[in-house]
Amino acid sequence: MHRRRLLQGLSAGVMASVATPELARARAQLEQAAAAGLDWRLALADLDADVPRTPMRRISGHAPSGLAGSLYRNGPGKFHRPGGSAGHWFDGDGLMRAFRIEDGQATLEARFIDTPKRRADTAAGAVVTVGFGTPARPGAIVRSADDANAANISVIPVGGELWALWEAGSPTVVNAGDLSTKGIKTLRPDLAHMPFLAHPRPDPGGDIWNLGVSGQKAVVWRVGRDGALRSASLVDLPMASYIHDFSATTRHLVVVLQPWVQDRNFQTYADSMTWRPELGAKVLVLDKTDLSRRRVYDLPAFFAFHYGAAWEEADGTIRFDGCLTTDPSFAIETGRTIINGIWSPEAAVTLTMFALHPDGRAVIEPTGVAAEFPRTDGRMSGAPRRYTIHATAVGGSPLFHGLAVHDWKTGRSDRYDFGPAHLVEEAVFVPRPGGAAELDGWLIQPSVNLRAKATELHVFKALHVAEGPICTWRADRALPVSLHGAFVPA
Amino acid sequence: MLRPSLPAVRAAAVAVALAAPVCLFSSDALAQAQIQAQSPAQGTASLVLTFHGLKAGGGAVMASLAGSPDAFEGKAPAAAQGMVAVAGDTVTITFSGLAPGRYAVRAFHDLDGDGKLGLNPFGVPTEPYAFSNNARGSMGPPSWDAAAFDVKDGDNAQTIEID
Numbered sequence: 001m002h003r004r005r006l007l008q009g010l011s012a013g014v015m016a017s018v019a020t021p022e023l024a025r026a027r028a029q030l031e032q033a034a035a036a037g038l039d040w041r042l043a044l045a046d047l048d049a050d051v052p053r054t055p056m057r058r059i060s061g062h063a064p065s066g067l068a069g070s071l072y073r074n075g076p077g078k079f080h081r082p083g084g085s086a087g088h089w090f091d092g093d094g095l096m097r098a099f100r101i102e103d104g105q106a107t108l109e110a111r112f113i114d115t116p117k118r119r120a121d122t123a124a125g126a127v128v129t130v131g132f133g134t135p136a137r138p139g140a141i142v143r144s145a146d147d148a149n150a151a152n153i154s155v156i157p158v159g160g161e162l163w164a165l166w167e168a169g170s171p172t173v174v175n176a177g178d179l180s181t182k183g184i185k186t187l188r189p190d191l192a193h194m195p196f197l198a199h200p201r202p203d204p205g206g207d208i209w210n211l212g213v214s215g216q217k218a219v220v221w222r223v224g225r226d227g228a229l230r231s232a233s234l235v236d237l238p239m240a241s242y243i244h245d246f247s248a249t250t251r252h253l254v255v256v257l258q259p260w261v262q263d264r265n266f267q268t269y270a271d272s273m274t275w276r277p278e279l280g281a282k283v284l285v286l287d288k289t290d291l292s293r294r295r296v297y298d299l300p301a302f303f304a305f306h307y308g309a310a311w312e313e314a315d316g317t318i319r320f321d322g323c324l325t326t327d328p329s330f331a332i333e334t335g336r337t338i339i340n341g342i343w344s345p346e347a348a349v350t351l352t353m354f355a356l357h358p359d360g361r362a363v364i365e366p367t368g369v370a371a372e373f374p375r376t377d378g379r380m381s382g383a384p385r386r387y388t389i390h391a392t393a394v395g396g397s398p399l400f401h402g403l404a405v406h407d408w409k410t411g412r413s414d415r416y417d418f419g420p421a422h423l424v425e426e427a428v429f430v431p432r433p434g435g436a437a438e439l440d441g442w443l444i445q446p447s448v449n450l451r452a453k454a455t456e457l458h459v460f461k462a463l464h465v466a467e468g469p470i471c472t473w474r475a476d477r478a479l480p481v482s483l484h485g486a487f488v489p490a
Numbered sequence: 491m492l493r494p495s496l497p498a499v500r501a502a503a504v505a506v507a508l509a510a511p512v513c514l515f516s517s518d519a520l521a522q523a524q525i526q527a528q529s530p531a532q533g534t535a536s537l538v539l540t541f542h543g544l545k546a547g548g549g550a551v552m553a554s555l556a557g558s559p560d561a562f563e564g565k566a567p568a569a570a571q572g573m574v575a576v577a578g579d580t581v582t583i584t585f586s587g588l589a590p591g592r593y594a595v596r597a598f599h600d601l602d603g604d605g606k607l608g609l610n611p612f613g614v615p616t617e618p619y620a621f622s623n624n625a626r627g628s629m630g631p632p633s634w635d636a637a638a639f640d641v642k643d644g645d646n647a648q649t650i651e652i653d
Contacts, residue, residue, distance in 0.1 A: 189601075
């Protein structure tokens with residue numbers, strides 16, 4: 001049954017066009033996976049109700065002593081309603097998960113974030129609220145962006161609470177203990193409903209830097225660790241690009257502007273954008289101490305969602321990495337189809353190093369390594385670093401099957417591939433108590449085990465990924481894959 | 491590809507909701523309503539506006555009564571303007587001496603007492619606002635047709651939810 005439906009999806013999505021060797025290979029992979037009873041759609045299925053805290057079962061290895069705390073993860077968890085469904089993966093209701101590790105045991109719980117959007121959609125029995133790729137339906141009440149705020153991309157711990165982040169509206173405050181929703185965080189009354197991206201950059205000094213983007217303007221947020229606003233300033237951007245993430249060194253904010261630009265008003269965000277590769281990409285570098293001091297670099301066109309933390313070398317060269325692809329087709333098409341069970345092979349997303357030289361030259365150096373969801377050792381943020389953690393290993397389905405740590409010094413990729421039965425989520429680094437060296441600690445990474453139909457949590461030694469997980473716990477059910485998380489030590 | 495067919499472009503499109511600036515009120519006509527209900531005192535009709543659901547105490551509700559689509563869009567003077575201090579969750583504003591006809595109301599809760607509808611730097615209101623008929627736009631004001639109502643000789647009333 002699954003196999004037939006997969007192939008139906010494939011024929012609708014792909015086979016209408018001319019068959020190529022890549023498509024034939026993808027079709028073969030799909031057939032193989034379906035025959036093996038592996039249905040990737042499990043990882044993108046709706047969760048209908050909150051999941052109370054439930055023990056996970058340890059199925060291999062042992063938790064390292066010293067690993068204790070909570071991994072909070074956020075991402076869309078419900079897409080379909082009887083009267084009409086979300087039109088994009090990015091428009092599902094925010095679902096906060098907590099994996100809690102203590103005394104070698106792990107538990108899992110999940111709770112939907114109680115947003116005005118979720119309340120309106122629930123009351124209507126349909127997804128009526130406009131989104132990234134979902135048009136408004138009758139009954140929508142959107143007085144400001146926060147009425148459309150799905151709070152569904154990421155989570156950061158701030159001042160003892162959790163902030164669930166979207167990117168076009170305010171943070172949503174969530175209780176770290178029971179994952180209940182406290183409400184919208186207004187950083188200052190006159191700045192209500194301003195956009196706040198899902199990927200803030202912490203300063204070594206403790207402050208959190210972030211952007212909020214509206215067309216060719218951005219607000220630069222600086223927030224204390226206690227959640228109090230330190231400053232908010234407006235800056236002009238060279239292009240009205242889609243900005244999901246940015247980077248920062250100790251001294252600079254590094255804002256990549258890709259040529260997917262907003263050039264018209266339209267019902268959905270994605271439809272207001274146009275891919276204009278002829279414009280190329282730009283990188284705006286802002287001095288944190290004086291935002292009027294800026295520099296703009298030019299690069300050829302590419303598309304990316306995510307970047308790694310930047311650093312500055314002795315000669316002033318700024319380096320950072322990103323996960324680059326050729327165009328925004330995931331944002332425009334794939335993100336729409338996969339929640340309806342339709343997927344076709346995507347262009348490669350490649351780990352790529354940027355170098356911004358003091359003489360104004362900008363260079364990108366692709367590694368050839370498939371990569372998404374880059375993370376780094378947060379203790380290094382803004383300072384020189386050697387490693388990037390990322391999801392890797394693609395084929396046969398959306399998302400990724402493996403984990404890697406890329407060593408920029410040697411060019412070596414230390415990787416582990418779970419194979420087609422697992423769709424992995426972003427891995428998060430947890431420092432070993434008492435350790436200080438980069439990546440002295442563990443990587444913790446959930447996956448959806450398609451064969452067992454269950455969410456798992458894996459622990460790796462961060463510098464020995466290829467050895468495989470040193471501990472794995474399995475939940476009694478599969479949750480939809482999440483996007484981004486944060487670990488809070490016990 | 492499942493890209494939906496493209497719906498008609500609206501002036502206040504929701505792309506705006508997600509990124510672009512929006513200005514709900516195209517002029518400051520409403521913001522200028524700093525005096526107590528000021529009515530033309532030439533007609534035979536009166537109108538009581540009742541505002542319900544005020545959650546935040548303090549400040550004032552400011553209302554602008556438009557007698558034409560242009561006035562509703564802030565391109566022509568309002569027929570009357572009113573302001574009342576907020577105490578509790580309900581307030582009323584009364585206009586008298588109105589000429590019978592078709593009218594629409596724009597109102598906001600002036601929480602900070604500056605006499606203006608607060609807008610964030612990207613032009614989105616930071617203070618609660620509402621319209622007659624409880625009409626709602628999608629990331630923009632509703633149309634005149636959605637907000638307009640008849641005022642007849644004698645007593646008239648409108649109840650508006652705000653906050």
